[in-house]
Amino acid sequence: MTDLWTNLVHPLSYGFFQRGLIVATLAGALLGFIGVYITLRGMSYIGHGLSHAIFGGFAAAQLVSASYFMVGAGVWGLASALGISYVTRRHRIGADAAIGVITTASFALGVALLSHYGSTGPSFDSALFGSILGISSTQIWSVVGVAALTAVVVFLRYRALLFSTFDPEVAAVSGVNVARTDALLMLVLSLGILATLTVIGVTLVAAMLVIPAVVARMLTDSFGRMLWLSTVLGAACGLVGMYASYYAQVPSGTMIVLTGAALFVLVLTSKGARGMRRTAGLDSHTDADSLAVVDLPLPTRS
Amino acid sequence: MTGTGVGPVLVELDRAWVGYEGSPVLHDVTFRVHADQLTGVVGPSGAGKTTLLRTLLGTLRPDRGRVARADGLRLAYVPQLETVNWNFPITVFECVLMSRPQGRRLPWPSRQERTDVNEVLDRLGIADLADRHIRQLSGGQQQRMFVARALLRRPQLLLLDEPTSGVDVSTRHEMLHLLEDLHDDGLAIVLTTHDLNGMAAHLPHLVCVNHRVVADGTPQEVIRPDVLEATFGARLEVLQHLGMPVVVDEFASGARPRVVS
Numbered sequence: 001m002t003d004l005w006t007n008l009v010h011p012l013s014y015g016f017f018q019r020g021l022i023v024a025t026l027a028g029a030l031l032g033f034i035g036v037y038i039t040l041r042g043m044s045y046i047g048h049g050l051s052h053a054i055f056g057g058f059a060a061a062q063l064v065s066a067s068y069f070m071v072g073a074g075v076w077g078l079a080s081a082l083g084i085s086y087v088t089r090r091h092r093i094g095a096d097a098a099i100g101v102i103t104t105a106s107f108a109l110g111v112a113l114l115s116h117y118g119s120t121g122p123s124f125d126s127a128l129f130g131s132i133l134g135i136s137s138t139q140i141w142s143v144v145g146v147a148a149l150t151a152v153v154v155f156l157r158y159r160a161l162l163f164s165t166f167d168p169e170v171a172a173v174s175g176v177n178v179a180r181t182d183a184l185l186m187l188v189l190s191l192g193i194l195a196t197l198t199v200i201g202v203t204l205v206a207a208m209l210v211i212p213a214v215v216a217r218m219l220t221d222s223f224g225r226m227l228w229l230s231t232v233l234g235a236a237c238g239l240v241g242m243y244a245s246y247y248a249q250v251p252s253g254t255m256i257v258l259t260g261a262a263l264f265v266l267v268l269t270s271k272g273a274r275g276m277r278r279t280a281g282l283d284s285h286t287d288a289d290s291l292a293v294v295d296l297p298l299p300t301r302s
Numbered sequence: 303m304t305g306t307g308v309g310p311v312l313v314e315l316d317r318a319w320v321g322y323e324g325s326p327v328l329h330d331v332t333f334r335v336h337a338d339q340l341t342g343v344v345g346p347s348g349a350g351k352t353t354l355l356r357t358l359l360g361t362l363r364p365d366r367g368r369v370a371r372a373d374g375l376r377l378a379y380v381p382q383l384e385t386v387n388w389n390f391p392i393t394v395f396e397c398v399l400m401s402r403p404q405g406r407r408l409p410w411p412s413r414q415e416r417t418d419v420n421e422v423l424d425r426l427g428i429a430d431l432a433d434r435h436i437r438q439l440s441g442g443q444q445q446r447m448f449v450a451r452a453l454l455r456r457p458q459l460l461l462l463d464e465p466t467s468g469v470d471v472s473t474r475h476e477m478l479h480l481l482e483d484l485h486d487d488g489l490a491i492v493l494t495t496h497d498l499n500g501m502a503a504h505l506p507h508l509v510c511v512n513h514r515v516v517a518d519g520t521p522q523e524v525i526r527p528d529v530l531e532a533t534f535g536a537r538l539e540v541l542q543h544l545g546m547p548v549v550v551d552e553f554a555s556g557a558r559p560r561v562v563s
Contacts, residue, residue: 040387040390040391155408155409156407158408158409159400159402159409162392162396162400163400163401165390166387166390166392166397166400167381167386167400169361169379169381169385170379170381170401170451171400172361173359173360173361173377173378173379174378174379174400174401174455175404217391220391221391221393221435222391222392222393222396223390223391223392223396224396224409226391
């Protein structure tokens with residue numbers, strides 16, 4: 001018991017670990033929270049693509065100025081997001097193909113630029129897989145800021161976001177500005193990825209958008225409960241993953257994602273077929289088979 | 303129950319051409335929805351039934367021609383059950399409450415909203431299901447939930463896309479009676495259907511659509527072999543049963559007729 005306590009407290013004596021722990025916990029919570037909307041809208045692949053696109057901007061912006069790489073990456077990411085929706089709308093290419101082209105090209109460009117010119121900011125590895133080292137107080141404040149902004153946006157636009165996620169066509173008829181609501185979610189998603197990129201890593205961010213939300217869905221049938229459950233689970237993954245990263249001496253993103261994956265397997269095993277069925281076709285709008293599934297026990301009252 | 307179309311005009315399409323990315327689905331359509339109508343839009347798949355509904359709703363705008371709506375018209379829409387994500391984590395109550403996105407900013411409902419939702423669920427006979435997950439309802443209950451969601455907007459005009467597609471016979475009857483009741487209470491209704499015998503023949507007013515309006519009138523006026531051939535592109539025979547038209551498939555070989563669903 002004393003050993004466990006020592007192992008938990010000891011790393012906290014290092015300033016870098018304190019900062020890392022705060023950012024990882026907040027990052028997990030933030031991505032878990034946004035991830036509910038992303039997974040229910042079937043946008044997981046967009047999250048994956050966006051993080052890769054932002055990496056291109058991250059590398060390009062470093063060539064200009066190391067201190068503005070966050071701004072450059074953000075602008076690049078948003079431009080990619082807009083590019084994806086433009087190509088999808090105008091050129092009859094599926095969104096998945098558009099994401100595949102635009103974001104992978106952006107990622108490749110980022111790798112090429114970083115390999116050729118080297119990095120003046122965070123290292124190559126830490127950009128890809130996350131790092132607990134070198135987290136500045138500016139980064140803490142940027143995660144706090146984005147998390148606060150996200151909470152305010154969701155609080156004020158809760159009904160519009162829920163309606164346009166569940167049923168965009170009827171939402172539009174009922175007076176919801178679906179395009180603006182979607183754009184707002186894309187903005188929050190881009191900022192969320194950007195703020196958590198250095199601690200979780202480009203290649204692993206998407207997993208943290210998906211895992212807490214899917215686990216939360218297996219545990220509840222209510223949207224409101226899924227929202228806070230996913231946030232708490234994300235935060236827990238960030239916290240536990242950060243300690244694991246410290247002791248295993250591997251990039252922080254890998255351990256955070258592995259913690260999430262372990263949680264997923266745990267809940268899947270304990271919930272069995274019922275949990276599986278809840279997440280089957282989570283984002284599907286044409287799942288006629290699910291109409292036949294009526295043998296589930298009643299959920300408890302919320 | 304009347305379908306005469308003498309009440310005030312709620313929506314009017316005037317020589318409208320509507321389509322997607324420049325290729326028109328509806329050609330030169332003139333169509334009026336009156337406040338006292340219960341109208342079925344009939345036609346084969348791809349004939350533009352849903353496009354017509356979307357034009358009435360205002361989610362699609364005509365490339366040519368004009369759409370006019372009565373001032374302050376309140377519309378509500380019931381989508382096809384097949385288009386809904388039944389694994390979405392919401393309860394019946396949460397789903398019905400959705401159609402109040404304006405006004406109150408807070409995520410949770412006010413006392414008044416709670417009362418309104420419970421009232422409309424009660425009216426549709428599904429008040430005891432409020433806390434269930436949407437997937438745990440039968441097909442008929444799911445339809446009632448979406449009608450409840452639409453009614454919470456206190457509409458003057460209710461539009462339904464294929465309300466009886468993929469449901470069993472008793473659910474279809476239940477739906478038909480519900481729509482008749484709502485119409486008797488003064489709600490104008492437009493629905494699409496490809497079910498001639500089960501649905502269309504029971505409605506007071508029909509519009510046959512195949513990219514253009516082929517015919518417009520009561521079932522007795524519209525369900526005729528020549529009109530149906532122009533609408534569906536196939537020879538169909540019409541029999542009379544208890545004063546109602548029944549459509550049967552006409553085999554070229556003269557084999558036994560088959561009832562068209």
